[in-house]
Amino acid sequence: AADIMVATGAHVTGLFADDKKIVGCRIARADGGEEHLACKALVLACNGYGGNPDLVKQHIPEMANAVYHGHAGNRGDAVLWGEQLGAELRHLSGYQGHGSLAFPQQILITWAVMMEGGIQVNASGERFSNEHGGYSEQAVNVLAQPGGFAWNVYDRRIHDFALNFPDYREAFEAGAIRTAPDARALASAISVHPDKLEAALSAVGEMQCGATADPFGRDFTTKAALVAPFYAVKVTGALFHTQGGLVVDETARVLDLDAFPFPNLFATGGAACGVSGPDVSGYLSGNGLLTAIALGYLAGAAAGTSR
Structure with a gap:
C-alpha cells in the first residue's frame, strides 16, 4: 500500500558512507552477484549478535558455551558496522x-x-x-x-x-x-x-x-x-538475544563517540542499545519488544523525513 520495494534473497554485507552520512549499502545475491544500493536514510533493524560466537565469547563469556536459542542470522552486523563508522556502543554485555x-x-x-x-x-x-x-x-x-x-x-x-x-x-x-x-x-x-x-x-x-x-x-x-x-x-x-548495541537519541538516530547523531543512520530492536543495562539481571520481559516497537516507530518517522 505504501509502494515500498521488499528485496528478498539480498544479504547486506557493508555500508557506504560519505563522512558521517550513509549513502548506500552493498548487497550480495544468492547467485553470487553483488549490487550497490543508494539510500537517503538507513534503518538498522538487524537484531543483535547472539548468532556470532566470537562476539558472544568476547562480550558475554559466561554464555560462550550456551545454546543460542535465536535466529542464526543475528551475526552482529549493526555492531560491527557501527564500530567501523565510529558509533558509540554500550552495554554489549547485556542480554536475555x-x-x-x-x-x-x-x-x-x-x-x-x-x-x-x-x-x-x-x-x-x-x-x-x-x-x-x-x-x-x-x-x-x-x-x-x-x-x-x-x-x-x-x-x-x-x-x-x-x-x-x-x-x-x-x-x-x-x-x-x-x-x-x-x-x-x-x-x-x-x-x-x-x-x-x-x-x-x-x-x-x-x-x-x-x-x-x-x-x-x-x-x-x-x-x-x-x-x-x-x-x-x-x-x-x-542465550535468547543480546540487549546492548548502538547508542541512539530520542529519534533513534545513531550517536557517534562524541554523542553527535549521524544525520541519516538509525537503529532499532536488537541493533540498538536497550534499557536492560550491562548485566543479565537487568532484563525484564518485553525489553526486546520495547526497543523493536518503540524505536522502530521513532526511526520510521524520522527516516521518512531524512534528506
Missing part, C-alpha cells in the same frame, strides 16, 4: 538468557512452572539457587551446574497448568517430560541421587508450610505444597 530450555529438544519450558511452585535440582538432585530470582539470570546458574544442566521438578497440578502453554505441550509430546509416583522413583528416572532428591523435596515441603526458611531466600509459602506423583524435565541455560 533463560534457565529452562528443554535439553536436548531445545523447547522452551515456561517459567510459570517455577512460579507455580516447581524447583530446579542439579545432576546430584540438590537445589542450587532461588528459582524466583528471574528466568534470565537463572541461565547462568544452570550453566554453572555439573554438565551445564538442571532438572525442573514439579507435580501434577503444575503439569496440568503448564499444558496450557503450546511450547510445554510440544515438549510433552516430544517425550521430554518424565513422571514417577514418588521422589525415589523420580530420582531413578532422571538418574540423580535418591536420598538427595528426597531430602530436597522434603525440605521444600517444610518451607512451603512455613516451618523453615529457604537458605537461597525464596518464599515458598505462596503456593501449594508439591505432592506425588512428580514430574521432571531436563533443561539447560540458553
Whole structure:
C-alpha cells in the first residue's frame, strides 16, 4: 500500500558512507552477484549478535558455551558496522538468557512452572539457587551446574497448568517430560541421587508450610505444597538475544563517540542499545519488544523525513 520495494534473497554485507552520512549499502545475491544500493536514510533493524560466537565469547563469556536459542542470522552486523563508522556502543554485555530450555529438544519450558511452585535440582538432585530470582539470570546458574544442566521438578497440578502453554505441550509430546509416583522413583528416572532428591523435596515441603526458611531466600509459602506423583524435565541455560548495541537519541538516530547523531543512520530492536543495562539481571520481559516497537516507530518517522 505504501509502494515500498521488499528485496528478498539480498544479504547486506557493508555500508557506504560519505563522512558521517550513509549513502548506500552493498548487497550480495544468492547467485553470487553483488549490487550497490543508494539510500537517503538507513534503518538498522538487524537484531543483535547472539548468532556470532566470537562476539558472544568476547562480550558475554559466561554464555560462550550456551545454546543460542535465536535466529542464526543475528551475526552482529549493526555492531560491527557501527564500530567501523565510529558509533558509540554500550552495554554489549547485556542480554536475555533463560534457565529452562528443554535439553536436548531445545523447547522452551515456561517459567510459570517455577512460579507455580516447581524447583530446579542439579545432576546430584540438590537445589542450587532461588528459582524466583528471574528466568534470565537463572541461565547462568544452570550453566554453572555439573554438565551445564538442571532438572525442573514439579507435580501434577503444575503439569496440568503448564499444558496450557503450546511450547510445554510440544515438549510433552516430544517425550521430554518424565513422571514417577514418588521422589525415589523420580530420582531413578532422571538418574540423580535418591536420598538427595528426597531430602530436597522434603525440605521444600517444610518451607512451603512455613516451618523453615529457604537458605537461597525464596518464599515458598505462596503456593501449594508439591505432592506425588512428580514430574521432571531436563533443561539447560540458553542465550535468547543480546540487549546492548548502538547508542541512539530520542529519534533513534545513531550517536557517534562524541554523542553527535549521524544525520541519516538509525537503529532499532536488537541493533540498538536497550534499557536492560550491562548485566543479565537487568532484563525484564518485553525489553526486546520495547526497543523493536518503540524505536522502530521513532526511526520510521524520522527516516521518512531524512534528506
